[in-house]
Amino acid sequence: MGERDRHRELVGPAPQGEARRLTRELRAAIEEVRSAVLVLAARVRAAHQARVWAALGYSGWAAYAGAEFGVSRSTAYRLLDLAAAAEAIEDVVARQVGPELSHAWDTGLVLPVRAVVDLKGRIAELADLIAERLADAQAEAGGAPLEPGRVGEVVAGAVAELRERPDVPVAELAVAGGPDGYDAEAWRRHVTAGRPLVAEQQQNDRALGEIALRLAPAHLSDRSALPVLAVYADFVGEDPELFLACRRYLITGDWRAVEDDYRGRQARDLLARHGEEQ
Structure with a gap:
């Protein structure tokens, strides 16, 4: 048997x-x-x-x-x-x-x-x-x-x-380093905690872009799309330029349309105003 x-x-x-x-x-x-x-x-x-x-x-x-x-x-x-x-x-x-x-x-x-x-x-x-x-x-x-x-x-x-x-490669942290006063493990924890938040922000930007594209289809230029998006942005309490940037993100597939063109410009404007006040 x-x-x-x-x-x-x-x-x-x-x-x-x-x-x-x-x-x-x-x-x-x-x-x-x-x-x-x-x-x-x-x-x-x-x-x-x-x-x-x-x-x-x-x-x-x-x-x-x-x-x-x-x-x-x-x-x-x-x-x-x-x-x-x-x-x-x-x-x-x-x-x-x-x-x-x-x-x-x-x-x-x-x-x-x-x-x-x-x-x-x-x-x-x-x-x-x-x-x-x-x-x-x-x-x-x-x-x-x-x-x-x-x-x-x-x-x-x-x-x-x-x-x-989230995958935070050791080599990436070693090259980028952290601010003075942070040891490697503490910096890794902060980066690891921040990555999901950034991913969530990207998902939110994509969702806003989908709304913007339904309101202003891709065949419209930014100039033509902005008035429609401005009306919607006023109702929801947001900057119409953000909806325009998220719309470009959906059209191009490149998140830099939001991160660099919109948020980056906001950050540069803020720094410029801060410099003028000094």
């Missing part, structure tokens, strides 16, 4: 002994999957670093993976992303809590396909966040060693936290 047939015969509730046996088998299967993903990640990275496709006569990694394993181009590159993420997590966990716990996280829960896609290009940021959260967990434990389950929770939580954050 095969493994599948043996389990198909069991109709619950099972006796306690049988339930414990099935639980042990399930635990072992989960561990095998976890180990298999980590082995896969390590072997993908080793094969890519060795440029195996060149030795076998393929034009590149995607062509090699498609011919040898029957996977699509996107899957071939997603394997590389998985390998990079898994390696980074293993390394940071090993450094922070010890190599014996480097595998103490559930790859199936922590790195599903969607997570791998979301984390692409953010591996360094992920490693920093995991290290920070593990340090917090160690402090909460009063210096006592972390249990494997706790390590897994921390890693999963860090991955979920990063996936919810």
